[in-house]
Amino acid sequence: MSFYLRKSIKAGPFRFNLSKSGIGVSAGIPGFRVGSGPRGNYVHIGRGGVYYRATLGARSQPHRPQPTEPPERVFAQAFRLSSGVVMEDVTGSTAFELEPTSSDDVVEQLNGASSRVAWGWWVTGAAFLLGLVTLPFGLIVWALAAPGCAWLVLNDRAHKTVVLFYDVHDEHLSWFDSVVTQWAWLTDSQRVWRVLESGAVITTYQFKTNSGAGSLLSRVTGSATTTGPKELATNIAVPSIRAGNAALYFLPDRALVREGKHFSDIGYAHLHVSAGQTRFIENAAPPGDAVQVDHTWQYVNVKGGPDRRYKDNRQLPVMRYSTLDITSSQGLQWQLQVSRDGSTAAVATALSARPGPQIRTASESEARRISQCNAGIFGPRGADPAPTATASDIPRALLTRTPTKHTVDGVTFTAIDIETTGLDPGADQIVEIGLVKFTADGTVLDEFATLVNSPGSSVGAREVHGIDDADLTGAPCLDEALPEAFAFMAGTALVAHNLDFEGGFLSAAAVQTRLSLPPVLGLCTLQTSRRQLEGRAFSLTAMYKTATGGWNEQRHTALGDARAVREVLLWLLRTSPHPLYLTQAPPDAIPVPMRQCAISCRPVGLSRASVAELLDAFPQSPVVRVGDRRAISQYQAVLTDAVKDGRLTYEEAAVLTDQARLTRLTGTQLRQLHRKSWEAAFPDHSSDWTALSATARKEMYLLADALGLTDLAEELRHVIEASAEPPPSAEARYLRGLRIAILGDHSEIIDLRREAESYGARLAVNITKTVRWLATSTPEANDSRHTTARTLGIPIISLAEARTRLTEAVREAELKAFERQRQIDEQLAQSRQREAEADLYWRPTWRSWELDYDPPRQPWSD
Numbered sequence: 001m002s003f004y005l006r007k008s009i010k011a012g013p014f015r016f017n018l019s020k021s022g023i024g025v026s027a028g029i030p031g032f033r034v035g036s037g038p039r040g041n042y043v044h045i046g047r048g049g050v051y052y053r054a055t056l057g058a059r060s061q062p063h064r065p066q067p068t069e070p071p072e073r074v075f076a077q078a079f080r081l082s083s084g085v086v087m088e089d090v091t092g093s094t095a096f097e098l099e100p101t102s103s104d105d106v107v108e109q110l111n112g113a114s115s116r117v118a119w120g121w122w123v124t125g126a127a128f129l130l131g132l133v134t135l136p137f138g139l140i141v142w143a144l145a146a147p148g149c150a151w152l153v154l155n156d157r158a159h160k161t162v163v164l165f166y167d168v169h170d171e172h173l174s175w176f177d178s179v180v181t182q183w184a185w186l187t188d189s190q191r192v193w194r195v196l197e198s199g200a201v202i203t204t205y206q207f208k209t210n211s212g213a214g215s216l217l218s219r220v221t222g223s224a225t226t227t228g229p230k231e232l233a234t235n236i237a238v239p240s241i242r243a244g245n246a247a248l249y250f251l252p253d254r255a256l257v258r259e260g261k262h263f264s265d266i267g268y269a270h271l272h273v274s275a276g277q278t279r280f281i282e283n284a285a286p287p288g289d290a291v292q293v294d295h296t297w298q299y300v301n302v303k304g305g306p307d308r309r310y311k312d313n314r315q316l317p318v319m320r321y322s323t324l325d326i327t328s329s330q331g332l333q334w335q336l337q338v339s340r341d342g343s344t345a346a347v348a349t350a351l352s353a354r355p356g357p358q359i360r361t362a363s364e365s366e367a368r369r370i371s372q373c374n375a376g377i378f379g380p381r382g383a384d385p386a387p388t389a390t391a392s393d394i395p396r397a398l399l400t401r402t403p404t405k406h407t408v409d410g411v412t413f414t415a416i417d418i419e420t421t422g423l424d425p426g427a428d429q430i431v432e433i434g435l436v437k438f439t440a441d442g443t444v445l446d447e448f449a450t451l452v453n454s455p456g457s458s459v460g461a462r463e464v465h466g467i468d469d470a471d472l473t474g475a476p477c478l479d480e481a482l483p484e485a486f487a488f489m490a491g492t493a494l495v496a497h498n499l500d501f502e503g504g505f506l507s508a509a510a511v512q513t514r515l516s517l518p519p520v521l522g523l524c525t526l527q528t529s530r531r532q533l534e535g536r537a538f539s540l541t542a543m544y545k546t547a548t549g550g551w552n553e554q555r556h557t558a559l560g561d562a563r564a565v566r567e568v569l570l571w572l573l574r575t576s577p578h579p580l581y582l583t584q585a586p587p588d589a590i591p592v593p594m595r596q597c598a599i600s601c602r603p604v605g606l607s608r609a610s611v612a613e614l615l616d617a618f619p620q621s622p623v624v625r626v627g628d629r630r631a632i633s634q635y636q637a638v639l640t641d642a643v644k645d646g647r648l649t650y651e652e653a654a655v656l657t658d659q660a661r662l663t664r665l666t667g668t669q670l671r672q673l674h675r676k677s678w679e680a681a682f683p684d685h686s687s688d689w690t691a692l693s694a695t696a697r698k699e700m701y702l703l704a705d706a707l708g709l710t711d712l713a714e715e716l717r718h719v720i721e722a723s724a725e726p727p728p729s730a731e732a733r734y735l736r737g738l739r740i741a742i743l744g745d746h747s748e749i750i751d752l753r754r755e756a757e758s759y760g761a762r763l764a765v766n767i768t769k770t771v772r773w774l775a776t777s778t779p780e781a782n783d784s785r786h787t788t789a790r791t792l793g794i795p796i797i798s799l800a801e802a803r804t805r806l807t808e809a810v811r812e813a814e815l816k817a818f819e820r821q822r823q824i825d826e827q828l829a830q831s832r833q834r835e836a837e838a839d840l841y842w843r844p845t846w847r848s849w850e851l852d853y854d855p856p857r858q859p860w861s862d
Contacts, residue, residue: 085206085216087197092333094246095259099330101267102254109162113231114261116160120152164234166252171355174423176236176252177460178353182346183239186224189340190287193219194243204302211281211316212300219337220244229258241336248326248334250351257332266328268354275348276323278337281316287339294318324348393507394494396522397584399532399572401850406582408440408573412589414492414520415569416502417561419465421457425504429454430478431467432602433485434558436566437492440573444566447619447666448488449559450599451475465556467602474662475600479513484597486510490518491589493582497540497565499524519587525568531851532572535844540564546843547571557602559619577846596625598664603657609650612708614657615674618667625669631662636673643681646699648706674707689719697723734813735761735806741794743776743785748799752806759810767794775802 009016015026015033024037034043100107127145131138186192197218201207210216222243228234229249239250249256254265281296298314299307306313324344326334338344399408415436422428435448453476455469462468496502499522510517529538537543544552544564548571554560573580604617635656642652660670682700689697701716735756741764742753752775753763764771767788773795776786789796797805 084203085199085201085210087199087216087218089196090198090333090335091194091196091246092327093331095257095262095264098257098264098266098332100265101270101330102265106162106164106254107256107263107265110229110231110256110263111261113160113162114229114263116156118153118156118160120149120154120156123152124149160231161233162231164232164251166234166236171423172252174460175350175354177458177463179239179250179347179350180226180237181459182350183224183226185340185343185346186239186241186338187226189224189338189343190289191339192222192224192241192243193337194222194241194246195219195335195337208300208302208307211296211298212304213281217280222336229256229263232256241334266330266332268351270328270330271332271351272325272327272329273348273351274325275344276325277341278321278323280319280321280337282319283316286317286319289341290339291320291341292317293320393510393517394499394503394520394522395584396499396524397493397582397586399523399528399580400583401532401576401578401580403579404581404583406585408580408582411440411582411586412445412492413438413440413495413523413566413569414489415495415562415565416489417496417558417565418502418505419467419556419558420461420505421454422461425508428458428461428505429456430505430509431457431472432465432558433481434560434562435485435488436559436562437488438566440570442566442570444620446488446623447559447562447621448485448599449562449601449619450481450597451602452481453477471602472600476597478509480597481599482509482513482515484594486515486518487594489520491587492520493523493586494520495523495525495565495569497524497543497561497568498526521582521584521586523569523582525565525572527854528572529568529844530855531853532576532847533844534847535842537842538844540568542842543568543571543844554604554617557604557617559601559617575846596623598628599625599666600661600664601666603661606650606654606657609648609653610706610708611648611653611656611660611674612705612710614660615667615671615708618660618665618670620668621666622668623666625665627663627665627669631659632665632673635659635663635670636677639673639677640680643677643703643707647703653706671708674709678704678707678709678712689716690723694720694723730817731810732758732760734810734817735759738762738772738809739764739770740802741765741767741771741774741785741789742802743774744778744799746777749775749777752799752802755803756806759806759813761806767792769794773797773802773805775799 015035016023024035026033026035028034032043032045034041036042124145127141127149131141131145134141195217199216201210201214201216207213220243222241224239224241226237226239228238228240228251229247232238232249234251236252241248245260247256247258249258254267255271257264257266279293282290283298286292295318296304296316297306298316299310301307306315319339320341322338322340322342322344324334324336324338324347326332326336336344397406415438417434418430419432420428420430430452431454432451433449437445437447439445451467451472453472453474455472457465457467457469494503503522507517509515525543526538526540529535529543540561541552541555544567547567552560552564554563599619601618604613607613638652638655638659642648642656663670665673689700692700697716697720701713701720704712704716738760739762740756742749742756757763767774767785769792771789771792771794774785774789775797777799779786779796779798786796
């Protein structure tokens with residue numbers, strides 16, 4: 001029941017009621033009226049200004065539009081806090097709150113290194129200021145403080161660095177290579193942000209004053225790189241994200257989390273990575289690589305259109321950004337936005353595809369020794385990968401110390417290595433084959449090598465073998481190269497370092513080309529090494545260093561690695577404490593018809609004006625190949641011009657290097673072409689080298705060495721050494737650089753001259769300012785030389801004093817020479833000691849007895 005005051009206007013039988021809600025009309029008798037107004041139908045009862053009114057039927061209220069959310073949730077930057085949106089932190093646990101999941105002390109070492117105070121620069125600054133205020137005595141302060149300050153700075157740098165050395169192989173290598181490769185999606189993006197806070201838009205006022213967004217985000221600009229923290233020294237690229245004072249670093253075996261100077265880590269088993277997309281209202285200038293999908297206004301009405309009440313209502317772009325969410329069960333939470341559209345899907349897939357077993361790392365002390373003394377033995381490229389798909393159909397035998405009736409004497413071996421487009425025999429292809437046929441005593445019978453025209457190598461594969469698709473132009477296809485390779489190895493013991501890899505690809509290639517595998521018996525030097533030896537490293541690089549004492553300069557070329565496999569097998573046979581036997585008999589040597597293919601050998605990089613390394617990199621084979629006649633003619637033309645000139649320039653060597661592959665000849669045949677060109681240019685000098693002058697002999701030696709004519713170069717070198725003057729004795733260099741004058745012609749002066757010259761002193765004829773002293777039997781003479789010496793202030797001494805000075809100078813030179821030789825000997829001894837310590841660390845030794853099983857594979861050793 002309601003009472004109110006009203007005003008009305010009569011117009012005949014009708015009465016018009018006026019109110020702030022609108023106009024109503026009514027009709028009736030005094031004290032009772034029925035009407036209709038803005039608020040619906042009603043009835044009036046009453047007189048004298050006081051009335052009762054009741055609504056007879058409610059009129060539907062006009063619809064008030066509510067803010068509608070677009071099909072996709074739209075986010076905006078939280079730059080207006082007055083809207084009252086409650087923001088919640090979405091960064092999860094920090095590095096201080098996360099417990100490390102690894103069992104080693106890497107995190108502890110990193111925290112210790114980051115918290116260490118670097119006193120070196122403080123002391124350096126203090127010494128500089130002290131010297132500055134005490135000048136000129138400050139120069140002495142600086143001179144005395146410089147060595148100590150330098151030592152402090154270097155010591156701080158060493159103690160603030162943690163060395164973490166990885167050796168990644170097989171599927172772990174493929175996985176981590178894919179992570180590093182896909183990380184380029186993030187590094188190439190113009191902008192990366194980390195979301196710090198998020199708040200939902202609830203009220204209409206919040207909707208209208210925040211550009212119609214459904215949620216507000218607080219972000220901080222970040223960056224994606226492939227460099228690790230400054231406290232970490234490692235041998236791999238480290239995909240990382242930095243945002244403010246926090247960072248994530250992805251290592252092969254863990255993810256490092258940093259907050260300020262504190263580190264923690266999370267194993268990949270606890271890490272969850274997902275990718276997506278979001279629509280974001282950008283208040284600032286949008287990145288150039290982002291995609292704009294819509295637009296809105298800074299202030300909107302309830303329908304999402306521009307609010308006309310605001311004069312400067314800017315239009316804002318709605319961008320589509322990629323998102324990457326990285327979380328863990330321990331509380332880690334990183335929400336990332338990336339400006340490049342579709343950039344996070346590949347990264348999330350790569351991170352989520354990590355193989356199961358953990359990768360072991362060398363400890364800091366071990367890694368320091370390895371990195372200083374043994375760089376190259378361990379590392380991402382130090383071992384040969386194993387296949388993951390197709391199994392080898394090649395029968396296998398073992399090398400054992402247990403006597404059997406199958407000795408290695410008389411067995412013909414074929415060492416094999418192949419380079420491929422990837423690691424999966426079922427999906428990837430062979431791009432290079434290298435074969436070396438030899439006997440148990442080390443005699444090389446034949447070699448075969450060629451590129452195979454199978455383009456499409458993955459980024460990781462190209463980084464290993466260095467073969468681009470352009471290098472395969474003109475190379476034989478697999479159908480052409482494989483029959484000759486199979487015929488080459490037929491009837492031999494096929495030796496590989498990781499036979500599973502080579503055998504898997506050979507089996508897959510045989511199926512692809514519809515060829516039968518040749519009759520061979522497989523041997524694996526990696527399996528033999530792990531069963532027979534005790535050690536830390538069994539990769540082909542490490543085993544080659546063990547076998548030869550040097551590094552493989554042709555590493556990751558098929559022929560170079562096949563030659564390395566031969567060296568490893570021969571070392572195993574030669575150094576075994578007991579003779580090694582085969583567990584199975586090798587196949588009979590059955591001649592197989594061979595159809596030559598047009599080989600295309602990979603040339604080595606040119607480092608100097610020489611093609612000797614080129615000839616060595618090509619197969620050394622007695623097989624005569626037809627080759628490409630046109631390319632051979634062009635090669636001979638360049639070669640003839642170079643030999644006639646008597647020297648090989650760098651440009652000519654580069655042309656020969658490029659042309660050698662096109663000739664489709666072996667290194668043996670190319671060397672024969674070099675010999676013919678030499679004999680045609682120098683027909684009279686092939687027998688008597690002594691008839692040539694010393695300069696001509698040296699020039700011909702350099703040319704023979706550059707052309708790879710080793711025998712001729714050795715002959716010339718012996719002739720040059722035999723005809724060369726003997727080198728001066730060590731005493732003859734004692735007084736080198738001392739210029740003196742000794743005047744007179746009697747016997748004592750002549751003896752003094754001879755003694756001075758025997759120690760390397762230079763006797764001056766004319767007196768100049770470079771003369772140290774003048775010895776004479778007539779010091780008072782007034783001739784021109786004595787007068788000039790007095791004018792220049794050169795000491796004029798007697799013969800006795802001159803002999804005394806010579807004796808003292810020789811004694812001082814002897815002491816210096818002795819000290820210099822002592823330092824050289826000490827440095828040489830220290831170098832040999834370091835090499836010996838490194839050898840003791842990684843060089844394998846023979847087990848007391850062989851294992852009858854394959855020990856568990858350790859990724860850091862194979």
